[in-house]
Amino acid sequence: MQYLINVIDSRTNSGTAEEMVAIDAFNEKLIAGGHWVFAGGLADPTVSTVIDNRGETPVLTDGPFVETKEWAAGFWIIEARDLDEAIALMTEGSRACNRKLEVRPLLAPPQYPGWMPARP
Amino acid sequence: MDAGEALTRAHREEWARVVATLAKRFGSLDLAEEGAAEAFATAAERWPRDGIPPNPGAWLSTTATRTTIDRIRRESTRDARHREAMLVYDTATEPLGAIDDDRLRLIFTCCHPALAMEARVALTLRMVGGLSVPEIARAFLVQDTTMGARITRAKAKIAAAGIPYRVPAASDLPARLAGVLTVLYLIFTEGHLASGADTEPVREELSGEAIRLTRMLHQLLPDDGETAGLLALMLLTDARRSARVSSLGELVPLDEQDRGLWDAARIAEGHALVRARLASGEAPGRYQLLAAINAVHTDGERSDWVQVVALYDQLARLDPSPIVRLNRAVAIAERDGADAGLTLVDALAPALDGYHGFHAVRAELLRRLDRTLDARAAYTAAIALAANTAEVAYLERMRERLA
Structure with a gap:
């Protein structure tokens, strides 16, 4: 199964050099264990743009789709046997990046024919 | 038949x-x-x-x-x-030996820490206990449809999130088993001393079910000390059920209970489990210590408070929570007098001010010290916070009895 891991943050640009070193080491471990699919940091939610083209003309809105005190500052997509493995891996990940994490399963591929997960 | x-x-x-x-x-x-x-x-x-x-x-x-x-x-x-x-994941890879019973997989899946506590309780009662959805709904005072939805959501999460159908690996087993025991104890305590004001004060169907499920777990994991301890604790507590509530619907304190009403078979079984744990020589966990305390309470004509204090000392080292310290203070009051107990109790006020039990204990100690006005205020605070009908009835009578 694949899981999306959201890195939960409440302050912008809050990452430290030590955290980056720990995250790099953790990522190396994910890759070595065959769990790595993709990961990335996200810009501050205030610089996002919401697009709504469900009506006649597209409407653009400045800012995030919902104002919250916490948001995703980055994410991983990992491959894990089951939730227990995902939790075991990301318990370590939470320590490495020094943030709370949300583990959320990706829907199984058969429900989206033609959808192919990216592999490193 | x-x-x-x-x-x-x-x-x-x-x-x-x-x-x-x-x-x-x-x-x-x-x-x-x-x-x-x-x-x-x-x-x-x-x-x-x-x-x-x-x-x-x-x-x-x-x-x-x-x-x-x-x-x-x-x-x-x-x-x-x-x-x-919607498949659940059967991904057992390691040899599990004697404990690879399908019922254990079921219990660990239903009590998975990624599920909300109320979902774990409901799912365990439904899937392992076999209670019907309306029975569980009634036990927790929610609509059938609400309880049905709670169970459906929990099953859907198990399937969609990939919660495995397996007994955890040896390294995770103690923590995961502790989680299972928490669920079982929660079911038991809700039956033993219902938290709501709108239910019977003691609900045998829940405490009985918790004992049955814990007995099953103990049979599956006979060498686990905490499982045996929890079973003993439940048996020794439940043995006093008929003596705990008077014919007037009032909670009866331990030292006023008619010991002739206690269930001798349950007490014997509980004592045997506690003795077997003592004989194992392993350091006891929380449930084993609580079981030992209850074994002392149910041994002989009255509780040996010196032993009870010693056991609470041991428990407080494992779990220094305010509730444990409150219970230890009660034992100290019995051993050394109400004054000594009250000093310890008062120190817990910041943590326990919103807990009815704290005020009930204070009230009792103040009453013994003839501080009637303070005792009355403490009883009133306890009554305002308590919900269990038998407990409220007892506290009201005690308040009335004050001069």
């Missing part, structure tokens, strides 16, 4: 096994629950007519398996694909 009795007994003894076996074979808790329910419904129809089968458990498993296969065949391709997506 008539068919009705045989069915009740089979339900008690075989439900968890049937569900667990189906869940493993078909990889879906939904299918397992439906299959088991259907097999028991078929038995209710056939056994009175055709007679009780020689091996009811095997009959139920076979019937449940057959009806589930029929059900899967009836499903359309689209539904079958949906079913596939």
Whole structure:
């Protein structure tokens, strides 16, 4: 199964050099264990743009789709046997990046024919 | 034995096994629950007519398996694909030896820490305990539809999030087992001292069910000290059930209880479990210490408070929570006098001010010290915070008795 891991943050640009070193080491471990699919940091939610083209003309809105005190500052997509493995891996990940994490399963591929997960 | 009795007994003894076996074979808790329910419904129809089968458990498993296969065949391709997506994960890779019982997998899955506590409780009572959704709904004072939705959501999360159907690896086992014991103890305490104002003060159906499930777990994991400790704790607490509430619906404190009403068989079983744990020589955990304290309370004519304090000292080292310290203060008051107890209790005010038990203990100690006005205020605070009807009745009488 694949899981999306959201890195939960409440302050912008809050990452430290030590955290980056720990995250790099953790990522190396994910890759070595065959769990790595993709990961990335996200810009501050205030610089996002919401697009709504469900009506006649597209409407653009400045800012995030919902104002919250916490948001995703980055994410991983990992491959894990089951939730227990995902939790075991990301318990370590939470320590490495020094943030709370949300583990959320990706829907199984058969429900989206033609959808192919990216592999490193 | 008539068919009705045989069915009740089979339900008690075989439900968890049937569900667990189906869940493993078909990889879906939904299918397992439906299959088991259907097999028991078929038995209710056939056994009175055709007679009780020689091996009811095997009959139920076979019937449940057959009806589930029929059900899967009836499903359309689209539904079958949906079913596939709802599979629970049988990913056991390590040899599990003696403890690889399907019922254990079922218990660990239902009590998975990724599920909300109320979902764990509901799912455990439904899938392992075999209680019906309306029965569970009634026990927790929610609508049938609410409870049904809670259980459905929990099953859906297990399937969609990939919560595995397996006994945790040895390294995770102590922590995961502690989580299972928490669920069982929660079910027990809700039955033993109902938290709501709108229920009977003692609800045997929940405490009895918790004991049954813990006994099952103890049989599956006989060497686990905390499981044995929790079973002993439940037995020794439940043994005093008939003496705990008076005919007037008031809670009766331990030293005023009619010991003749205590259940001697439960006390003997609880004491034997505590003795076996002591003999093991292993350091006791929280439940074993609580069981030992209750063994002291149920031994002889009155509690040996010196021993009780020593056990609470040990417990407070493992778990220095305010509630443990409050109970230890009660034991100190019995051993050294109300003054000594009250000093310890008062120190807990910042942490426990919102807890009725804190005020009830203070009230009792103040009463013993003849500080009537303070005692009255403390009883009033306790009554305002308490919900259990028997407890409120007791506290009100104590307040009235003050000069």
